[in-house]
Amino acid sequence: MKTQLAHFPLLKTLDQFDFSFQPSVPEKQVRELATMRFVAHGENVLLLGPPGVGKTHLAISLGMSAIAQSLSVYFVSIVELLEQLARDAAEDRLAARLAALCKPKVLILDEMGYFPLDRRAGQFVFQLVSRRYLKGSIILTSNKSYGEWGDIFADPVLAAAILDRLLHQSTTLNIRGQSYRLREKRKAGMFGEPGEAGAAS
Ligand code: ADP
Ligand code: MG
Numbered sequence: 001m002k003t004q005l006a007h008f009p010l011l012k013t014l015d016q017f018d019f020s021f022q023p024s025v026p027e028k029q030v031r032e033l034a035t036m037r038f039v040a041h042g043e044n045v046l047l048l049g050p051p052g053v054g055k056t057h058l059a060i061s062l063g064m065s066a067i068a069q070s071l072s073v074y075f076v077s078i079v080e081l082l083e084q085l086a087r088d089a090a091e092d093r094l095a096a097r098l099a100a101l102c103k104p105k106v107l108i109l110d111e112m113g114y115f116p117l118d119r120r121a122g123q124f125v126f127q128l129v130s131r132r133y134l135k136g137s138i139i140l141t142s143n144k145s146y147g148e149w150g151d152i153f154a155d156p157v158l159a160a161a162i163l164d165r166l167l168h169q170s171t172t173l174n175i176r177g178q179s180y181r182l183r184e185k186r187k188a189g190m191f192g193e194p195g196e197a198g199a200a201s
Helices: 002-006 027-033 055-068 078-090 094-102 119-132 146-152 156-168 180-187
Strands: 044-048 073-077 106-112 137-142 170-174
Touching: 002 055, 002 073, 027 055, 027 170, 044 055, 044 156, 055 073, 055 106, 055 137, 073 078, 078 094, 078 106, 078 119, 094 119, 119 137, 119 156, 146 156, 156 170
Parallel strands: 044 137, 044 170, 073 106, 106 137
Antiparallel strands: none
C-alpha cells in the first residue's frame, strides 16, 4: 500500500545496485543512509552526478528502505512537478499541492536541473524546502553541481536560499563515473572504451 502511494516510476533496491561498478558511491555511507536515521531529524540527502550513474536508482532504493520501516514516501520528478504546478495554478490549488508535498516523511525530488524552473515553480520549491526544513527529509537528485543551481532558477538569490536550507543538515553524494545505461552498449561493442579513438562512431 505504502509502495503504491510512494508513486515510484519503478522499483529498485539497494541489493540490485552494483557498488563495484560505481566506486565513487561509498557503500558504507549508503547503507548507513538506508537505516533512515537521517529521517528522524528531517535531514536531507543529495545525490549529484551525470546521467546514468545511478542517482534515481539509489533514491528509489532509499525510499523503499523507508517504506520497509513504515515511513511515508512520495516520489516526484521535477518535470512532473512542473506539470502539476501548471495545472494547480490554473485551478487555484497551489496551496493544497504544497500541503500535500509537506506530508510524507520522505519526499524524493528527482532530476533537478534538466529543466529550468520559472519564477512560480522556483518560489514553490523555496516554500516547499522551507516548510519541510528540519521536519521532513528530502532526497534530491541533480545533474548540476551547486555552483550551477543559479542556472536552474531564474533568480540566483532564490537558488542560494533554497540551497542554504537544503544543505544545512544534509549528506551529499557526488557520484562520478560511467553511465550504467551505456555499459551494456559498450559491452556489445557499440562504443569504444573512453578515450579510445573512434569511440561511439
Ligand atoms: P541516473 O538517475 O543517475 O541518470 P539511473 O539511476 O536512472 O541513473 O540509472 C540508469 C539505469 O542503470 C537504471 O536502470 C539503474 O537501475 C541502472 N544502474 C545504474 N547504476 C547502477 C549500478 N551501479 N548497479 C546496477 N544498476 C545500475
Ligand atoms: Mg535519474
